[in-house]
Amino acid sequence: MLTFLALVVGDTFGLFATPLRDEAWTLLQIGLGGYVVGRSGEKIAKVLQQ
Secondary structure, eight states: OHHHHHHHHHHHTTOSSSOOOHHHHHHHHHHHHHHHHHHHHHHHHHHHHO
């Protein structure tokens, strides 16, 4: 995810010769969504264990 952060920042400031492809944005959305769901699941699991 940190690699994608660097790519997004570089793309935003125009540091690359070609912009990121749509597939890269889709992969970033899937990765971020998975991270959010995973973290939420961890927090819910802790509450249910108590």
